[in-house]
Amino acid sequence: MAAREPVATLAEIAREAGVSAPTVSKVLNGRADVAPATRTRVEELLRAHGYRRRRAEASRSPLIDLVFHELESAWAMEVIRGVENVARQAGLGVVLSESAGRLTPGRTWADQVAARRPHGVILVLSGLDASQRALLNSRSIPYVVMDPAGDPGPEMPSIGATNLQGGLAATRHLVELGHTRIGAISGPSRMMCSRARIDGYRAALETAGLPVDPALVADGDFHHETGYRCGLELLRRPYRPTAVFAGNDLQALGLYEAARELGLRIPEDLSVVGFDDLPVARWVGPPLTTVRQPLTEMAEAAAKLVLDLGREDGSDAEATSVEATSVELATSLVVRGSTGVPPVGGV
Amino acid sequence: MAAREPVATLAEIAREAGVSAPTVSKVLNGRADVAPATRTRVEELLRAHGYRRRRAEASRSPLIDLVFHELESAWAMEVIRGVENVARQAGLGVVLSESAGRLTPGRTWADQVAARRPHGVILVLSGLDASQRALLNSRSIPYVVMDPAGDPGPEMPSIGATNLQGGLAATRHLVELGHTRIGAISGPSRMMCSRARIDGYRAALETAGLPVDPALVADGDFHHETGYRCGLELLRRPYRPTAVFAGNDLQALGLYEAARELGLRIPEDLSVVGFDDLPVARWVGPPLTTVRQPLTEMAEAAAKLVLDLGREDGSDAEATSVEATSVELATSLVVRGSTGVPPVGGV
Missing domain, CATH: 1.10.260.40 (lambda repressor-like DNA-binding domains)
Structure with a gap:
């Protein structure tokens, strides 16, 4: 020790x-x-x-706090399920909250968590400021960031997915089908995961010797509506892309809607690749080719890590060794019906 | 008093x-x-x-317990959002759990809740047995059932939707378009909401003087996969239905897949109506005609009711009057692109 x-x-x-x-x-x-x-x-x-409270003082509630940037996120359910799996096995309840606007009169969110004394806190697409970190540290409440929104810094344990490799695999798949004019819709530029996906897209084009045309990259925000709007923008260009990497599944579905409205068939006239592999990706017509990120497994890993951190912090003997506190789980390309060869004779 | x-x-x-x-x-x-x-x-x-504990003894945790029968349910997110809205305003956290298999060694789920002492418990598509009710009563922890799975009984306060009227509106819409051979996919027969929707379907047919053909009602379970399987079964019949009331949105999406597989176009060859109005209903092609049930509002109503019950139970003076403890919120038909007139010349 x-x-x-x-x-x-x-x-x-x-x-x-x-x-x-x-x-x-x-x-x-x-x-x-x-x-x-x-x-x-x-x-x-x-x-x-x-x-820092000594262990004897820190009588913890049998709870894990799970905090989302926003609960709108369609993949929140996959994450909740993963945390719930681990919590159930450990006999703990899961307290859910939204960080955006989570301020009640006189008490900040962090004060509420400190008062609740959970076994740990998992933050999804969200961070902690220095004073929140200090407050949780003072109560020996460990925390883990899942899919960090910004650079979490070395002192923030985190679980993510290989977003860059995912963007690369999505785009390489389109290149291999013969597409040369490939567009993309990004997520919010402040989110690391979004920047990494677009970096992967660019890397695949450069590796294939294809030009990266900034006019073919639209600024999205991971919502369906933006996929629709950016889709119309990209598909109405005079020399439109024959394939689009949509950044995530929701934007891909918005892009489907834009293509329908313009009378473009998927995949005959337009190939589409998503990112996430939400359940809905299998249900739409045609089923969506997408990059699967193992959201439930990532959430399970985050929950296990935060419980391990709590054990290490509190126990004097036989501390569990938590070596890797920044982990990226692998993504994989899932090819379905939304991608095909480019239209004959071009656009 | x-x-x-x-x-x-x-x-x-x-x-x-x-x-x-x-x-x-x-x-x-x-x-x-x-x-x-x-x-x-x-x-x-x-x-x-x-x-029953007196109020002075009952120092409650600033929490509401929200219990799902299963978290797989695609509309769980809408419910979570509603409860979270009300909880946030009241300065309470939301503890999420699944009732299925929620047993940890030596302690039942109800014991955990009793130990947690939340302000109230909301059960979604789930009930409480007599001993669980007695345990929560003994701690003055109020409970409300949302969309009761069975007959909740008079002592179980509940929030639901007008499922019968919804099934009626869905089927009447198809009748008014000129369909005479209308199929249905039910949910699980043990769930009240499912039975009520099919009752509405039957009532609409009978009112219109159309025969109710048991061969056109398939037994589903509210999952996508079953919609697909029941869809194939109904659509492969020699004299197939020209329209199907799919019971819920997920089954409607499974039915879309079955229709695609059989080369039937929606709505030209087959009209489809769902139930729920999940976000995905707007995103699929064609956008789904469905019966909207106000899930977020229902969850908000359940959360408000359970907090009111807590106040009534605990306070000696000025008890809040909680008169209506069984409420059904209105459903409404949302007509989109998946319904049209029957194919010319019949099937």
Whole structure:
């Protein structure tokens, strides 16, 4: 065991805050009967001193917190199922919340989690700011980011998928079918996963010696509506693409709608590749060729990792070794009916 | 205030169980440091005496429990969003679980909920047995059933949709287009909502003076795969239906696949109506005519009801009046591209 730096005791923090030790304890335990100003002062001192509860103090609730950037996301269900699988086996409940707008009067989301004392927190397409990290650290509540939205930084354990390889495989598939004018619809540029997919698209074109035409890359946001709008934009160009890598499945379905509206048949007139492999990809007509990312397995891995981190943090002997705290699971191309050879004679 | 029957005190239950009052208190508070046999004995006595905690004892966690029969259900997301909306406004977290197989060693799901002490429990397509009800009653944890799977009984507050009227509207729409040979795919017969939809289908045919042919009603289970299988079965009949009420949207999408496989065009050769109005109904080709049930609003209503029940139960003065504890929200037909007049000259 590495020796830890000595930190302030609860009594020292109480003295500095000018309150009793039981009051500091109440703040740590998330009790409601503390004046807001007192709670804020005590929290600030706990953070300043990098206070970490000892295991004996940290009686955890049998819960895992699962936080989504937004619950609209059509693949949220796949993630929930994965976390629920692991939680059930560990006898834990799953608390669901949305980070966007998750502020209740006087208490931030992180305060609520600190008060709840779950075994761990899984953040989906979402991050934590420094003060939220400090608050969770002070309660020894471990956290893991799934599919990080930005650069999570070395201190944020994360689970993702090989997005770059996925974008590469999708585009290479279209190149191999003979397409030379291949468009793409990106996700939001602030999301790492989205940038990586488009990087893969570019890499495949460059490797094949095909030009990367910026006019053929439309800016999407991973929603169906944008796939439709960007689809119309790309398909109405005078020299339109014969194939489009749609960035994700929802945008691919929007693109289907745009193609229908313009009287273009899939795959005869237009080949389409998605990303995610949601259940719906198999159900649409024609069934969608897409890049499968193992969302349920990723969520299971995130839940296992966060529980492992909790065990390592708390136990004195036989700490579980958590070596890999940034993991990417493999993606794979699933070829279905939406891709074919380019139309004879071109567009 | 109506006078309540006197019930056993905590001390009396402790005496009868042969344990100390603090041990009974530990059981009530869901603490783990009680021998399983003792806990079982105390729980039985609490149930037998119809023990209800007084509000002062019932320090609730800021949580709502949301229980699904199965998380596979494609419309679970719409329900989660509705409960999450109400919970967020009330400053509560949502704990998600699956009732199927939700048993951890030595503790039943209901024990976990009792230990968690949420503000309320919402059950989706799921019920509670008598002992689970007694356990939650003993902790003054209110519950509401959403879209009850069976007959919930008068003591189970419930939120549903007008399934019969929905099935009626779907089928009447097909009759009005001129169809006379209309098939249906049911959901599981144990589910009330499924039976009501098929009752509506029958009522519409009878009202129109059309025969109800049992051979045209296939037994489904609300999954995509069954829609496909039942679709093949119905569409391969020598004198096949020209329109099918598919029971729900997922079965309608399975039916799309069966029609594609048999070379039948929708709506030229076959009209299809779904039920639910999931987001995907708008995205498929052709967009699906379906019966909208307001899932998010139903979930919001269920969450509000369960919080109202909690307030009524706990507060002595100014109890919120909860009059309607069985509510059906209206369904409405949404006509899109999957329905049209029957093929000229019949099948």
